[in-house]
Amino acid sequence: GRTHSIIPGEDCVVGQEAKKEILKTILTFMQNHQIEPYNEQTKKGVLRHVLIRYGEATGEIMVCLIINAKSLKDSDKLVIELQKIAGIKSISLNINRENTNVIMGEKTLTLWGSPTITDYIGEVKFQISPKSFYQVNPAQTKVLYDLALEMADLSGKETVWDLYCGIGTISLFLSKKAKMVYGVEIV
Secondary structure, X not given: OOOOOOOOOOOOOOOOHHHHHHHHHHHHHHHHOXXXXXXXXXXXXXXXXXXXXXXXXXXXXXXXXXXXXXXXXXXXXXXXXXXXXXOEEEEEEEEXXXXXXXXXXXXXXXXXXXXXXXXXXXXXXXXXXXXXXOOOOHHHHHHHHHHHHHHHOOOOOOEEEEEOOOOOHHHHHHOOOOXXXXXXXXX
C-alpha cells in the first residue's frame, strides 16, 4: 500500500477466468520475444500496463497494452495468440512514453477487432473504449444506481448534472426519471 512497488502476480482475484489466460499469454509472449516490463525508477522497459475490459452482459473482452515505445515488436504474433482466447473482440496498443504515473497515453491504435466492446448496465447499452471510465462490477453498479435513483426521488421535472461522468453510466441511468441530464467529462 501507498507505494509503487511491483509485486509479481499472474492472477486477478476480482477478474474473470479468461483474464488468467490473457495474462499468461502476454507473459509468455514477453519472455519469448525479450519484451521487458517498464521500470518506473529507471524509465526503461516496454510494457507498462495491461488493461483488460470485460463486458459482463455480452462476454466481450478487450485487451489494451500500454507501452513505453512507438510500437511493440512482434505484436502481430501476440495478436494471433490472443485471438485464440474465447470472447476477445478488441486488441489495442496505447502509447505512453511520458515520465508520469498516468496510465494511458494520448494515442491508441487498434491492432485487431473493434475499437470498443459492448456491455449493459440494466437495459442501458454502452460502447466501451480503452480510455472510457467504466465500472468494474456492472451487476453491483446496477444495484447501487437503482438505489441512487430511488433516493434521488426524481419527479421528471429536474435537470441533473453528472460531473466527471466517465461514459455516462449514472447520467443515462438517471435519464429515465429526469427531464434533462447532462454528463460532463474530459474524454
